[in-house]
Every structure is written in structure tokens, then in C-alpha cells.
Amino acid sequence: MTYSTEKSPKVSMPMQELYGETETPKVGGFKGQQGIPLLLELLSPRQRPIQVTQDLVQFWQGSYKAVQKDMKSRYPKHYWPDDPANAQPTNKTKRHLKN
Numbered sequence: 001m002t003y004s005t006e007k008s009p010k011v012s013m014p015m016q017e018l019y020g021e022t023e024t025p026k027v028g029g030f031k032g033q034q035g036i037p038l039l040l041e042l043l044s045p046r047q048r049p050i051q052v053t054q055d056l057v058q059f060w061q062g063s064y065k066a067v068q069k070d071m072k073s074r075y076p077k078h079y080w081p082d083d084p085a086n087a088q089p090t091n092k093t094k095r096h097l098k099n
Helices: 056-061 064-074
Strands: 010-014 039-043 049-053
Touching: 049 056, 049 064, 056 064
Parallel strands: 010 039
Antiparallel strands: 039 049
């Protein structure tokens, strides 16, 4: 995690590990207070940046389809669901998911 005084904390992680998330993770919220949304740097299976977002819901509904198409062609052994907000998070390839 990277902290800055001007921006939200940034977290870099594989996109597949965020499947199933229906809202952007936040930090610092307690006792009814809103937390600060994390700036998410979504990574490919090779740990390369794919996308940066602070609105995961909008990403799943919007530009994910273009990212999904690109990732399916680059990493065909990995799971790229059509509905990532309702998919199980994973760090495995398709072959290992079946076992």
C-alpha cells in the first residue's frame, strides 16, 4: 500500500482477487463514518498494471469488458468472467480451479 497526503491510499493487486467485490474497498471508516476509497491499481497475472480505478463498481460495469477481451487473448489460461462483481475471487488458473 502506498500513502500520500494528496491522494487516497493506493493498493496494487491482481484483478482476479477482486472478483466478487460489489463496492470499492475503503480505509479509515469506523463508528458510522465513511472511509476513504482506495485507489486500486489492478494487475495482470504477470503483475503488470492493467487499470487504475477508485470506483470498482463503475469499472465492472464499464471498461472491464474491453480489459476482459484483451486479457482473454493475452492470458487464456486465466479466468475472466462475464460478471466479475458476482464471481469468486481467485489467484489460480482455470486448470487449477477445476480441481
